[in-house]
Amino acid sequence: MQTDNETLLLKGNEAIAHAAIRYGFDGFFGYPITPQSEILETLSLLRPWETTGMVVLQSESEVASINMIYAGGSSGKCVLTSSSSIGISLMQEVIPYMAICEIPGLIVSVQRGGPGLGTIQPSQSDYYQAVYGGGNGDYHVLVLAPSSVQESCDMVGLAKELMMKWRTPVMILSDGSIGQMMEKCVLPPYTPRRTDEEIRRECPWATNGLGLKGRKPNVSTSLELDQNLMEQRNHALQAKYMRIKQEEVRAEHYMTEDAELVIVAFGSAARVAMGTVDEMREHGHRIGLLRPITLWPFPDQDILTLASRVKQMVVVELNEGQMLRDVEWAARFRCPISFIGHCGGVTITPDEITHKVGALLSQG
Amino acid sequence: MESINIKSPQNIVYAKPRLMNDTNMHYCPGCGHSVVHKLVAEILDEMGVEEKTIGICPVGCAVFAYRYVDIDWIEAAHGRAPACASALKRLWPDHLIFTYQGDGDLACIGTAETIQTLNRGDSITIIFINNAIYGMTGGQMAPTTLMGMKTSTCPYGRQADLHGFPLKISDIAATLEGTCYVTRQAVNTVGNIRRARKAIRQAFENSMQGRGSSLVEIVSTCSAGWKMTPDQSNQWLADNMLPYYPLGDLKNTVDNK
Amino acid sequence: MQEEIIISGFGGQGVLSMGKILAYGGIMEGKEVTWMPSYGPEQRGGTANVTVILSDKRITSPVLNAYDTAIVLNQPSLDRFMPLLKPGGTLIYDPASILTPPTRTDINTYSIPAMSEAANMQNAKVFNMLLLGGLIHVRPIVTVENVVQGLHKTLPERHHHLIPMNEQAIRHGMEIITQEHKAEVK
Structure with a gap:
């Protein structure tokens, strides 16, 4: 091999x-x-x-x-x-x-x-x-x-x-x-x-029978009859989510340092939007792209920091504005946010984004 | 009165299986589950496979099987235990993988998973408790409810035009290439308990030897759901269930002489 | 360097595999490459086109609005993609499947009789290799050697005995392509 x-x-x-x-x-x-x-x-x-x-x-x-x-x-x-x-x-x-x-x-x-x-x-x-x-x-x-x-x-x-x-x-x-x-x-x-x-050592919680004679049985179950116990389990889970939020947020900043307008997009839409950024930078426009890499946990802090600094943000997605809600929430109304999108399987081209972003820039 | 302590190792002829713990069971008096749990615990101990066994619980009355038998368990979603078993057997080919399911779980919501797993020939065992009713949710009609039998969702008795026919899923399983052993047993008499024990042992051996899928159906009672005493339930099972679900091997490709 | 190419024709003409071999050639040259088909994954037949980008740096958008080079293998493809060529760009077409020849004067136009040549060679399968040869002759973005390496990577091992024949077709394609028009720079 x-x-x-x-x-x-x-x-x-x-x-x-x-x-x-x-x-x-x-x-x-x-x-x-x-x-x-x-x-x-x-x-x-x-x-x-x-x-x-x-x-x-x-x-x-x-x-x-x-x-x-x-x-x-x-x-x-x-x-x-x-x-x-x-x-x-x-x-x-x-x-x-x-x-x-x-x-x-x-x-x-x-x-x-x-x-x-x-x-x-x-x-x-x-x-x-x-x-x-x-x-x-x-x-x-x-x-x-x-x-x-x-x-x-x-x-x-x-x-x-x-x-x-x-x-x-x-x-x-x-x-x-x-x-x-x-x-x-x-x-x-x-x-x-x-x-x-290695599995036995790294996953002592696992339900595989390994080493059963020297430990209590492992059980994977989501069922609890006692609601207080279920609440406790939920609280433990939420505490873990808080730690994940603190440690695992990932995002790519593409030319956002001096940007006046920042596009927020993920996945394939971000690739296309990156083309727009390149094209508009060539024409002297100070635009950048924030690409969330983790969608949960969401890069709330990156968005808030940028929203406090830039003139406007544009969310580009191949849907009717789903991540848009998270961007709006994270931005706390610090700047105007517009949306460009398509749905149902229609994709987007750099030209379309460039055209629409250009219009927003001239309005702004 | 003078008491004599007769509890000494040389006097013990019958004991609680080592793998059963002291948790009080939630099963109703007369329920077949507790008997089958005991058989499973006994056989696992006897075979010495507890460190390579994974049990999969259903949704239904046996949902808490993991509380009583001290092995590793996974609690599956309703009907999905066989899918879990397929994955586990492929990931742990030397392990004993068995599911423990009721009629609603296995023959209704999980029919697809049951048939597909058995037909893949994965060397797993399915223990199928058929008591012709949904016990845990309070006595609704099951896929195996007999014609004319009353439940809370067929209060005037099961009739074909309203409810269709009782499903003999073990008979279907016997026709599948992937199964090596399909048998129907009961635990309503001591003799039947002995035969059921032998059948489960056979199925577990098949699974460990990689011979294909085994299905052990156990025709059982639900005294609470049937609204009878345990004794009446056993009699009703003999009179009504067994004629429709006759006991014995439906398929056995294994030479076990 | 970044070369943005569209190859367009009917499904079954080898459009997508030509793009793939070209892209592999690009990888052999140490370039970044992107191969983006436009057709639906479940579609069979009908028109097919693929965008191939070869670049010395990270490729941003795999979807484009304008191209450096277009290879068009039927009239609808010519009508659709000729207007999208950048000024000074390159258009390659096979006259056998084009009724209305290209009209733009600010692009370089080449024709290559790949279909009739493949018929002469009694081997329809080399059609797209003739075109690929023509392309790398007029746009030397990858070497023949690297395209052949690409063939090694793209073809399953059981077809590797066909590689010399394909290489021959690529080299032949380089010879039979002719310039029809030179871009008039304003």
Whole structure:
């Protein structure tokens, strides 16, 4: 097995598959749905069960997939699933179980246009679904938003680190364009999968029977009949979320230092907006881009600092303004905020953003 | 009166299984769950596999099985235990993975997961308690409720035009390529308990040997849901349940001579 | 250096794979590359186009409004993308599938009879390699050697015996491309 980096031309989806094997994941469980099927297809083609020993299983539904990673994560294994919009809706059943039972697991969401079956074209209309969840109870999922193929690959490693560190479900929120486009991707060297002994040592909470004779049984359950006990468990979870908010916020600042106008965008929309920034900078406009990398926890402080300094902000999304609400909340009305977006699978071009931002600049 | 202490190791002929703890069970008097729990604990101890066993609890009366048997457990969402089992067996191929499910969990909301897991041939065991009613939620109609049987959601008795027919899911399971052992047992008599014990042991052995999926259906009573005494329940089971759900092996591809 | 290319034609003409081989060639040159298909992932047939960007620095938007170079393989593609070429840009077309020839005078126009040549060679599969050869002849953004390396990466191993034939087609494409018009700079 190769132990070094390898540079390939890959789709975002393919990069995630390669990365899962190389970062030492123990299992993938998923169901086909456009535009993310290349993840399962690539894993099936690469046959990691013959090399690293990673399990790959095509499940009977997204409901089954999420239960598979719930159980796998509960047993201390490092597992992931992937799907798109409506498939992620089906997974909402068990994501809260993972949150409250503190089960690590990675969910890759490659968004398409909605609502409902919608389109198979790229969209960002599942921001609410990822950040605010569709499951029940007071829970969060740590959400990472890649904007390139390389970042899709790297985030699999980051997600593994975060989900094991915080014992929480982590979501990579990609979309049809990041998933389907090809870019140069430098794959990481192989990290060996953990041995049973390492799992026993690193995950003493795991429900895998290992060392049972010397300890109390481990149980993953979200059920409590006593509401006071359930409140205590909730409070413990919220305390963990506070620590995640303090430690795990990530955002990229692109030419914001001297900017008078800052665009806020994530994922594929941020890539397009970056083109606008380049183009408008060439014409002497002082504009910049803030790209949230973690959507939960959200870079509230970055937004507030910029909002207090710039003349205006523009949020660009491939939806009807979902992250916009979070930006508005974080900015505390320190500056005017406009919105540019498309939905249903219609994408955006740098020209359109440039044109609209140009109009805002001339008004301002 | 003089008392003599007869509790000494050489006198013990019957004891609580080592893997069962002292927690008071929440099961109603006469319920089959407690008997099956005991059998599971006994067999796991006997096989010496507790350090490589993962049990998966259902939603239903057995939701708290993890309180009574001292092994590692995962509490699954309603009906999804078999999906959990599939993943665990693939991730821990040397482990004993079993689910413990009721009729509503396994044969209604989780039908897809049950059929697909059994058909994949994953070497896991499903223990299926069939008492023809939703016990925990208070006695509603189950997929296995008999024709004419009264429950809170078919208070005038189950009838085909309103409710469809009782589902013989084990018969379906027996037709699947992935299953190696499908059997229907009961725990209403001592003889039946012995046979059920043997069946669970066989299923667990199959799982450890990687022979395919095993399904052990246990026709059971729900005295509270059926609104009968434990004794009446056992009689009703013999008179009504067993003619529709006859006991015995539905499939056994394993040569266990 | 940043070269922004659109390749457009009918599905099945090898548009997407030509872009992929070109992009791999770019990686071999140590460049950043982006390959962005425009068609729906589930679509079969119909028109297909792909944007390929090769750059010495980080590529920002993978979606573009204007291009340095366009390879157009049917009339609708020519009509759609000729207006989007930057002044001084390059247009490459196959006359066999174009009814109305290009009209812009501020761009460089080349024609390459790839379709008829592939027919002469009795090998429809080299069609897109002839075009690729033509492209790298007039826009030397990647070397033939690196494109061949790209082929090694793109083709499954069982097809590697076809690489010499493809290389030959690329070199042949470099010979048969002809300039129709030189950009008039204002």
